Amino acid sequence: MEDTIIKAGMADLQAQHGALRAELTAAFDEVMDSCQFGLGPNVAALEAEIAAESGTAHALGVNSGTDALLLAMEALGIGPGDEVITSPFTFVATAETICLAGATPVFADIDPHTFNLDPEKTAAKITSKTKAIMPVHLFGQMADMTKFGEIAKAHGLPLIADGAQAIGASQNGRKMGEWAEISTLSFFPTKNLGACGDGGMILTPSAEIAEEVRVLRFHGSGGGYIYKRVGYCSRLDEMQAAFLRVKAKRLTAWNDQRRANAGQYLDLLADLDEHITLPATLSGNHHIYHQFTLRVRNGRRDDLQKYLASRNVSSAVYYPLSLHVQQGYVHLGYTQGDLPESELATQEVLSLPVHPDLNSEQIAHVAASIRRFFE
Numbered sequence: 001m002e003d004t005i006i007k008a009g010m011a012d013l014q015a016q017h018g019a020l021r022a023e024l025t026a027a028f029d030e031v032m033d034s035c036q037f038g039l040g041p042n043v044a045a046l047e048a049e050i051a052a053e054s055g056t057a058h059a060l061g062v063n064s065g066t067d068a069l070l071l072a073m074e075a076l077g078i079g080p081g082d083e084v085i086t087s088p089f090t091f092v093a094t095a096e097t098i099c100l101a102g103a104t105p106v107f108a109d110i111d112p113h114t115f116n117l118d119p120e121k122t123a124a125k126i127t128s129k130t131k132a133i134m135p136v137h138l139f140g141q142m143a144d145m146t147k148f149g150e151i152a153k154a155h156g157l158p159l160i161a162d163g164a165q166a167i168g169a170s171q172n173g174r175k176m177g178e179w180a181e182i183s184t185l186s187f188f189p190t191k192n193l194g195a196c197g198d199g200g201m202i203l204t205p206s207a208e209i210a211e212e213v214r215v216l217r218f219h220g221s222g223g224g225y226i227y228k229r230v231g232y233c234s235r236l237d238e239m240q241a242a243f244l245r246v247k248a249k250r251l252t253a254w255n256d257q258r259r260a261n262a263g264q265y266l267d268l269l270a271d272l273d274e275h276i277t278l279p280a281t282l283s284g285n286h287h288i289y290h291q292f293t294l295r296v297r298n299g300r301r302d303d304l305q306k307y308l309a310s311r312n313v314s315s316a317v318y319y320p321l322s323l324h325v326q327q328g329y330v331h332l333g334y335t336q337g338d339l340p341e342s343e344l345a346t347q348e349v350l351s352l353p354v355h356p357d358l359n360s361e362q363i364a365h366v367a368a369s370i371r372r373f374f375e
């Protein structure tokens, strides 16, 4: 029986929003009628809800996940002359914001099993100029925060965790927001909790940092037209917050569905280890599978991707080029070969559809297509 009419895309927001349409529309109508559009009651409620869900005392809505990273560094006073150690295998915003803050990104290599920043390689790059360590919780699982916590403590450095891809993740039973001075979230539409546009959030257990972010996101204002420092225009909109609150109620169920989808792939593809390496989970991690990313060996990644496309299966390469060798970052002075694990990952990774609106028939079709390619 031929099954190629089954399709699987990387996201199905139409299905997700279709199921919630009446609730989402009511939320929009309420905001429109209230005529309160920025940093209002929906933002405050969303902040309280996400703070509780993330295990942190404070959550502050901002314009985007990118702004969350930038304001995190500004809040900690990181700027020119400072170094921040981070991963070269991530979305560009991680390193971009270090540059925008006026500081210098220092790349350490990744752990080849989890694709996350390697703690030992990070420790080896600490200098007197290092002002923070920025691990990224890539693809939905947290970096090894136990080890990063030890390293940070030993050197008196803060941790800023880029959690854009990991809302709902935890490690050793402790939620994401409990592990770092600052963790950041993104509500980009295709993230596990997505807005209908841009949005982001800063999580912190510190009342001082929270206050600094409050000032920074509103033009550096300490209240009224009195400005304590040069700030940003980085509000989260009420429309976005109202939309996100409707969706946030479903986040745990959606993350559980992603985990079930990943589990189905892990079962169906387990015996293909001669050709592919399935994603590994660090012991103690609750992985929420923003992406299900495997490695394809023997130089066959691009051919597999083309074959999958011919079977109506979307897939994606996150990320095709390590940040340390990107044209926009050559001024940092890295060359090919400096960070071999990150470079190898860019050659081998392929992310499969894992979003919560897939059914088991679609997952089976993706897995069967991969199997057929290697037969």
Ligand SMILES: *Cc1c(COP(=O)(O)O)cnc(C)c1O
Residues within 6 Å of the ligand: 064, 065, 066, 067, 090, 091, 093, 094, 136, 162, 164, 165, 185, 186, 187, 188, 198, 199, 200
């Ligand atoms: C999406 C993402 C960001 C940026 O978030 P935006 O909301 O798109 O600005 C930062 N870091 C990582 C790892 C991301 O995946």
